[in-house]
Amino acid sequence: MHGSHTVTETRLEIQKLNALPPMSLVAQELLAVFGNSDLDVHRIATIIEKDPALLARIIGLANSAYFGYPERVSSAEDAIFKVLGLNIARNLAFSMVLAGPFRTAHCPAFHVDQYWTGAMVAATLAQRLSRHIMVEPRPQGGNAYLAGLLHNLGLLALVHLYPDEMTQAFRQLEENPEQHLAEAELKLLGADHLQVGGWLGRKWHLPGFAVAAIENHRAPGYGGEHWPLVQLIGFCAQWADGLQRSEASADLGILARLGIPAAEAEAVLGEMLGKRDEIVQLAKMLAGH
Amino acid sequence: MDTSPFIDSFRELNDSFLKLIDSLSALRGLSSLRVYGQSDTQLLGSSLDVLMQNQDLERCSVYLLKDGKLVNSAGMDWVDMIGLERGQKNSHVPKFASFEVGEGLVGVAAQTGSLQHSRNCEHDPRFERNCRGISPSSMAIGSLISLPIKASGEILGVLNVSHPHVDFFTEAHERSLVIFANFLGQMLVNNRLLNSMEHLVRERTRQLELTLADAEALKRRYAELSVIDELTGLHNRRFFFPESRSALARSLRYKKGFCLLLLDIDHFKRINDVHGHRLGDEVLCRCAELFREQIREVDVLARFGGEEFIIALPDTDLEGAKLLAERVRAAVQDAVFEIEGHSIKTTVSIGIASLLETDSGDAQVILERLISEADQALYFGKHNGRNQARAYPEIACFL
Numbered sequence: 001m002h003g004s005h006t007v008t009e010t011r012l013e014i015q016k017l018n019a020l021p022p023m024s025l026v027a028q029e030l031l032a033v034f035g036n037s038d039l040d041v042h043r044i045a046t047i048i049e050k051d052p053a054l055l056a057r058i059i060g061l062a063n064s065a066y067f068g069y070p071e072r073v074s075s076a077e078d079a080i081f082k083v084l085g086l087n088i089a090r091n092l093a094f095s096m097v098l099a100g101p102f103r104t105a106h107c108p109a110f111h112v113d114q115y116w117t118g119a120m121v122a123a124t125l126a127q128r129l130s131r132h133i134m135v136e137p138r139p140q141g142g143n144a145y146l147a148g149l150l151h152n153l154g155l156l157a158l159v160h161l162y163p164d165e166m167t168q169a170f171r172q173l174e175e176n177p178e179q180h181l182a183e184a185e186l187k188l189l190g191a192d193h194l195q196v197g198g199w200l201g202r203k204w205h206l207p208g209f210a211v212a213a214i215e216n217h218r219a220p221g222y223g224g225e226h227w228p229l230v231q232l233i234g235f236c237a238q239w240a241d242g243l244q245r246s247e248a249s250a251d252l253g254i255l256a257r258l259g260i261p262a263a264e265a266e267a268v269l270g271e272m273l274g275k276r277d278e279i280v281q282l283a284k285m286l287a288g289h
Numbered sequence: 290m291d292t293s294p295f296i297d298s299f300r301e302l303n304d305s306f307l308k309l310i311d312s313l314s315a316l317r318g319l320s321s322l323r324v325y326g327q328s329d330t331q332l333l334g335s336s337l338d339v340l341m342q343n344q345d346l347e348r349c350s351v352y353l354l355k356d357g358k359l360v361n362s363a364g365m366d367w368v369d370m371i372g373l374e375r376g377q378k379n380s381h382v383p384k385f386a387s388f389e390v391g392e393g394l395v396g397v398a399a400q401t402g403s404l405q406h407s408r409n410c411e412h413d414p415r416f417e418r419n420c421r422g423i424s425p426s427s428m429a430i431g432s433l434i435s436l437p438i439k440a441s442g443e444i445l446g447v448l449n450v451s452h453p454h455v456d457f458f459t460e461a462h463e464r465s466l467v468i469f470a471n472f473l474g475q476m477l478v479n480n481r482l483l484n485s486m487e488h489l490v491r492e493r494t495r496q497l498e499l500t501l502a503d504a505e506a507l508k509r510r511y512a513e514l515s516v517i518d519e520l521t522g523l524h525n526r527r528f529f530f531p532e533s534r535s536a537l538a539r540s541l542r543y544k545k546g547f548c549l550l551l552l553d554i555d556h557f558k559r560i561n562d563v564h565g566h567r568l569g570d571e572v573l574c575r576c577a578e579l580f581r582e583q584i585r586e587v588d589v590l591a592r593f594g595g596e597e598f599i600i601a602l603p604d605t606d607l608e609g610a611k612l613l614a615e616r617v618r619a620a621v622q623d624a625v626f627e628i629e630g631h632s633i634k635t636t637v638s639i640g641i642a643s644l645l646e647t648d649s650g651d652a653q654v655i656l657e658r659l660i661s662e663a664d665q666a667l668y669f670g671k672h673n674g675r676n677q678a679r680a681y682p683e684i685a686c687f688l
Binding site for chain 1: 299300303304306307308310311313314315317318321342343345429453454
């Protein structure tokens with residue numbers, strides 16, 4: 001039996017994290033690209049954008065006050081092109097690749113491919129639906145994509161730092177499917193992955209909208225500054241989750257509140273359903289299976 | 290070849306690089322704060338926010354040197370710095386509101402001017418002196434750095450950062466905190482200078498406004514004291530009364546004659562109406578000039594009101610006064626005023642009053658009577674065709 005942790009202990013551990021290692025396939029791709037003598041920014045950005053941990057760190061670094069870039073950066077390409085330059089981005093990515101594999105082996109209950117699918121489906125769906133949002137402030141497609149991809153960032157950190165506790169949490173979830181993972185985490189670690197993702201996002205200087213979405217996407221009544229984006233991510237996360245369990249369980253009322261016409265919503269969701277197998281396949285590949 | 294040492298050092302370098310960026314970000318944040326003109330506490334509060342946002346330092350406080358004591362001025366209370374359990378927190382807050390110079394790590398930092406670093410607070414006698422009798426074992430504090438905030442060699446206070454873990458702070462932390470504290474010291478000094486300068490400016494402005502008010506009052510007073518009529522350059526009533534009164538008193542004393550002429554430009558309102566006030570004013574000036582040319586030095590000439598003038602004639606009997614009055618009347622009648630392309634002619638009516646041989650007593654009373662008589666003579670002339678001089682003694686029987 002593992003002893004449970006207090007929220008302070010967990011927070012202090014999280015704050016020691018300067019970076020999270022990327023996932024195996026991304027690591028391999030990056031190593032292959034770094035071997036090339038002529039580096040292609042676009043190619044590196046594309047690889048980085050596949051990996052939430054790596055993307056979060058690169059974007060956060062570009063938003064550090066030190067670089068003094070006047071706008072918030074929210075894509076890997078902008079971070080590299082406009083702020084960091086290729087060398088810093090490469091060194092940073094490289095050191096993360098070298099930091100060793102992501103410690104998922106210690107936590108066999110964590111399914112990397114499911115994590116991938118969830119992140120990618122949420123990101124893609126959020127980007128497509130964001131175009132039809134009619135309430136202000138309307139999120140930009142790129143921001144919706146970033147927030148969708150990072151919404152479960154805290155989960156990676158918890159699995160990486162606390163493989164045993166998280167194994168226990170996943171097991172509890174299997175035994176008790178009505179429960180949400182966050183509740184199990186809260187009992188074992190004093191904090192859930194939403195809160196943890198928020199700490200990490202702030203420490204890494206992620207843009208405010210991303211931190212808000214990471215922290216609050218499970219709060220149905222959230223009314224903060226970026227509420228349309230946060231609610232959108234909440235819906236997409238639910239939907240992506242349901243997709244994996246082959247049940248459509250997301251609350252369509254959220255989309256209505258965002259002013260998205262039912263016909264548009266149905267069209268986008270139908271399109272995503274048609275691509276379900278494709279996405280799952282891609283996620284498996286990326287996860288290195 | 291075993292590459293793992295290279296990999297390790299590359300990783301470490303990258304980690305320091307990230308931390309360095311964080312500490313530089315804190316400095317950049319500090320340098321772009323727009324906090325001048327606020328209180329010390331506000332400035333320190335914003336600065337500590339910057340420190341917490343950019344580095345992993347969430348427990349910070351500042352004690353400022355005030356009257357020889359170190360007083361908690363910004364950031365956390367000491368009970369939060371040392372992680373005292375929630376239950377006993379509030380009652381202990383006042384206990385740590387200030388430290389003496391030389392007391393514990395905080396005090397030594399101020400006393401020596403150098404950074405104090407306790408890597409393991411529980412077994413550090415210096416730290417114990419900052420506990421005020423509370424056992425370190427009931428606290429959640431592992432390490433503490435207290436470092437002086439200095440500017441130009443002078444110690445302004447102490448910046449404290451603590452962490453629940455033992456051995457948390459690295460040399461890199463120490464170095465970046467020293468730079469941060471130096472910046473902070475300079476900002477404090479600048480802010481205080483600015484505040485005292487603003488105070489000085491306010492004080493000076495207040496003084497200046499007072500002086501200005503004084504000057505205004507003086508100006509008003511001098512205007513009241515002025516004895517010259519601004520338009521014609523002749524004397525005004527304020528001058529006329531005392532001057533003519535004393536001349537009259539002399540005439541009474543020496544039994545000499547004294548006459549008064551009251552002059553009024555005929556149909557002056559018509560000139561104003563036809564040619565405008567500016568030309569009317571000019572006509573008044575030209576007439577005043579004519580009057581001045583006719584009188585002696587001892588006579589007292591003044592503008593009495595609108596188009597009314599007055600002349601006091603000491604040592605003059607009624608005959609002499611009538612002669613002068615006639616000269617003045619004729620001069621005005623003959624004059625053609627060429628003003629801005631207009632040829633303007635006018636006439637004047639004159640009332641004459643004369644001191645009687647039997648007059649005696651208060652000069653002021655007699656003067657007022659003479660003015661009234663001259664006025665009646667003047668209006669007699671006005672009613673009888675204008676452009677004439679009339680003497681009160683000669684018309685009194687018609688009144």
